[in-house]
Amino acid sequence: MKTIFTFLIVAVLAGAVSFISAKEEQYTYPFQNPSLTIEVRVNDLVSRLTLEEKVAQMLNSAPAIERLGIPSYDWWNEVLHGVARTPYKVTVYPQAIGMAATFDTTSLEVMADYSALEGRAIYNKAIAEGKSGQRYVGLTYWTPNINIFRDPRWGRGQETYGEDPFLTAMLGRAFVRGLQGDDPKYLKAAACAKHYAVHSGPEPERHVFNAVPSDYDLWDTYLPAFEELVVNAKVAGVMCAYNAFKGQPCCGSDQLMNDILRNQWKFTGYVTSDCWAIDDFFKNHKTHPDAASASADAVMHGTDIDCGTDAYKALVQAVKNGQITERMIDVSVKRLFTIRFRLGMFDPVAMVKYAQTPVSVLESAPHKAHSLKMAQQSMVLLKNEKNTLPLRKNLKKIAVVGPNADNAIAVLGNYNGTPSEIVTALEGIKRKVGPGTQVVYEQAITFTKDTLLAYTNIIPQLSFNGKPGVQAEYFNNKELTGQPVAVRQENNVDHNWQEGETVVGAMKAYNFSARYTTDFTANETGSITFEVEGDDGYRLLVDGKEQLNAWSRNRWGAKNFKLATEKGKKYRLVLEYYQAEGKASIQLRAGNFAKTNFKALARRVKDADAIIFVGGISPQLEGEEMPVDEPGFNGGDRTSILLPKVQTDLMNALKSTGKPVVFVMMTGSAIAIPWEAENVPAIVNAWYAGQSAGTAIADVLFGDHNPAGRLPVTFYRSDNDLPPFGDYSMENRTYRYFKGQPLYGFGHGLSYTTFAYDQLSVPANAQLHAPVPVSVRVTNTGKMDGEEVVQLYISQQVPGFKTPIRAMKGFQRISLKKGESKVVKFKLRPQDLTVIDKDGSAEYVPGTVTISVGGGQPDAQTKKARKTVEGVVALK
Template structure:
């Protein structure tokens, strides 16, 4: 054989194979447009491979070198969920909204994306591809907080469409970044649309609203994020709208989102929402019909529960859907992954060099503290009770939120390296000579009658201190358990995470076994603190049995336990839902009167009551059933009565009582407002909330937060929870007298407004320049939030009182003045009509500008200025794209 004749042939073959290889992986050619690369990749997939890429947890496509990817992640107020990484936790979104500072939110989102990239880069290098490692974040929640009873309202930016849209756009821009080639992370606006409780009905509820309310309230912020901020993802809601499930709704998904707004990003279902089509809504006969309809309406991704989209392969084979519709969905999904740089060399993606050193770094911690400070709203400050002196002789700190951590972290939270609670913040702040006395006194809805004792060494298993834990990845203790010895029973989680390896928090059962050997004979109480179903067994005898739901899980068991005897204790718990807790300890029951508790602190110079509610009570369909709360929602907006009862007793001491309220929603505190000298609303303030609150209490930070929701006086002020009409809802339509208005917030200084400059008249196509002078007339430096509202003085204004159309946060030193200008466009002075059209009509509008709404109680003050402007010309119909 002539080797010299063979070599040219081999070279030709090698060249052919090299070219073929290059052609095969055309989608990896970074010089090509993303559209062409995506087209090439999808063309190489089988139908089965395409469908598997439409589930939130996608498998690898090994023959093409594509790794697995999990779409599900959260960054509601910092990178969420992963306990294995220490990240920065900012205030809950309702608290961020109280900052009225879009620049702070943009920076927060940018820092969050940086930390998210650090986690993604680290886990990718370690070949870890599970949930909450990716860069497709299902945040922000921009639903309108129309009713304070909704348990998830604290995930939102409040009740106003303009404020929500403005802050939401800042969040998206910060998270997605400004790189022309790559997304820093992908944001997803949820839940589209007309979604805000009740939680117990969310899988089956059908919302019916007028076309006017749909456009004027429920779609406005979504349009802002899609059209203006170019958000890359949308999550369609569980509920139905006008008889059709949102994820398969002609009007919402096709007419508006894809056609009018030209949305080109991806749509994911809420988790299990496609299965709701046939299980709850009953609009579809079976899984395959639901899956086909969802994809035909532009839902690209099925967040896994029962994996409805797995039927799409059979649907194509049966001719019920064309494969090109599958291709469209998969192309949108891969476009996001390409825009994130997943298939490009690391040296081309500038975000690929972010390391875990970015996590919870000092700059991020500082910003979390700043936002917590900005979010605090001073609701009342009679006779300048605040700020307090740091050298007081004795300060009493009482109440259920003084030492809380979950009440600072909120929900969908991450895990910071350090959490500062209120008690710690106060102790750090005061002089060394000041005594800071703490006693919880009451829980959220009950008196705190259980007194725990540290008796850990009396509980052993096989000679070792602790408890033998058996975790099951199901609800019936079946199959093989993951077992381990634990020193304590101390379990708390919010959202979906891993309790132990392979054990998902949303659905598991656990059994703890220990041997109790008392060191003395006496009456003792075993306390199982939980919000789930439990069983307590002592020496093979059942003492508490609430596993079947026949009784509520009363976790207190009191009996005489004798020295020298052994008691085998077994605790079983069924933990179903997104949130849960399970703690066990030993102690005694005491039943002191509220009066005796209050009189115990009468020698203090000031009493700080840390009360309110908790994200353990209000949240996402959490199964809680107790006084005032039902499955995550609230059944009353009143402060839990045990807290008001204690506050009444504390007032009798004659000492000033400062109420620090932590909450994610508006609370009716009419008695407290009339009888307590100072009230702060601190929301769920994040990892540095304790420091921030102490800064405000003692005057190191001048409070500047403003309410993003209306605080009503009573339940009777609210329409039925299930009524989605905006009549008498939010400050925009409420005709009654509120306790604290949207936009309300006090300061330790005062601000005055003068020299308002606006035109007397303007055309329907023109802009309006609004200038005003703002002066700090007090004795402290401070920040003011200037608010601009308009009211249409027309008969057909749909009972709209007024609407926010501009705001600015400025800092002024004492005695300093600043001129501020707003420019209103035709869009700002337009109105939606009953046909879903946005128009500017001739007539008069009333404009007000100041530090609050123009309410009667502030008339005659210099808190705001009002001017009427005449609009002239022909009706101007705005083009809505």
């Protein structure tokens, strides 16, 4: 049956513009008439649905309602730093924490705008191909993640905008505005603020954890960004978190959902559960006996979508049981259809400018250029002793060493799309230097070990039934059952798919399985190690005996098995694999382990003019609920923030050469590097900088871009600086409350030039409830053009009130040519100068406020270098 949506598209393409001005009687139902208000159309549509149809629309994968011409739709999509998980090639920007390091709301808004356009192109293409109900092609994105990165051990902190509520709120607002657009009627795309509201690890406990912050911390730290996005940015959606809050699951919280979100903030958009969070009500939190009671309670608390499970199907019985009324179901369903109507999903293409977005915007030149720009902007120069950087491009020899030097996975972060080209640090350096410069590369170590699997090309040793390669069988289910959809011969096992991408024939990468069978003929007597790496589950059998089993794993992971071999003997290898959702990948490789001799490596590179060590960590180690078996990591989180010892040991050996060592650190979180801070002359924090990471790194290393990124998180000295991970009190956490001395503070970042601040203007007195103007002159006093992030902090000491040590309340990224000066102006909002009482209320209290403006937080060093200036205003 042809849907009304398809009919409208075809009609417009045929030139039937009469739809725009058609009379109402031309439509079968009022909800089909685009001249009516969205409210009238939604009310009409919902009034025509059965209870069962309404409930089905409250699952993330909403089925079609064919009798009314309503197409199927999957709400689940991601756009954290570019459209994620789509089967199409897209532009990938730096990970969110890296974009936060730009301190540039304009750049972030442009990125969100470009990403929304690419998302529109994907959706339009999916509609044209009849795939409107496929996951990861929709227009409802579950981004941004505006949780506060309160503890550097949290693996998902890389998805956030850092530890500061103000920075997070301003960047989040820019993202929402860029993504949702400014059309008075239609949303370009629908953003969703997550995870509401007190959620930041530990990952292994997220389904059972009960966060109990004080009311002060709730309103001072955890809620401001959500309030900004809901009240001011008008974000379309909110995602409630897995964990409990004060004894109630977040998606069923009286205080968070009913009192604050719906009543105080007057939020009228939709709320989705985090995926599988409704099941947590009765399976993990044990606050509800079954799916019906959990679902009814969640809906009564304003949770409109059950993501990932079908617990909400029990709502039909819950209505019959009297646990919830159908009228309450109607409220949620109306919210959901309101969003879909606002996205223009039921209107002619000619009426919705975003519906005309062409596929040509995918990876367009402006988008790729902006990805590079943001990567450049994100680079933070932590240290540059004796002007080690920038390096000369005409050096005779450069050694590039380390586990991230040529790691294409690391630069993409998590929740990522797939671009057509990825530039690693090694590739970026090779492209940057002249033809006379020799670039040598050695991985040398893994992130945590000094022993590497040296891979061997085993393809010539693989055959099946007398044919070279591997027999591949593909099944359209996760259980390897029934007849395979396809059987074919492949050279080896080496696959990466985004969810929904074509695997073989008409089969897509979603809930499928595969069996790979081959005979491996040994070239020599001895041993060989087989390594399997996959996402989701896999197992390896050798001569019928299971040797590797990661069938229950559901994140990226690698295992290996050592096989004793006899020359000329054949060994039957059977690799079984399944993919459930998200990315899909499976690789079979082989080789032999070898321990790296650091002294020998140092001798090999001692004739280099410079040594660039590219290390840190990776989204292969930190992220969402991951099974990671490495020292210092657990379940996606970190058990220690110290840089893995093997990397420090290797840099120590490289330092012994006497040649300048540059440490390029990739990470999504703060790493403690006390030895490196003392002993390595130059350190660049490169985050996970997206598809053009290597180009941006090389631009900074060789001086084609003057770095101006700033830390959106505190880099502590050691694990001893951290309170218990599970403690949600903000006491001694983040720059706002940390009483110790950080290694590198929030807002820190160096430049190849210097800046000076003077002529600070603040009023001596100001009225409560009135804005406060502030201005300062900034001068580039160095010999190179550059950018500066001008940061404004306030400090208040009010008797009877707890207050932060200092708090950022303004920032601007500016560009200054050498010798140039600019006057930078701020206007503090009245709410920026309130204090929070113990009950969480914002109070306007007379007193003095110290205002500091500069290139970093105010301290003795920055004041001495004229990097900050201070003034005092009396509030009356």
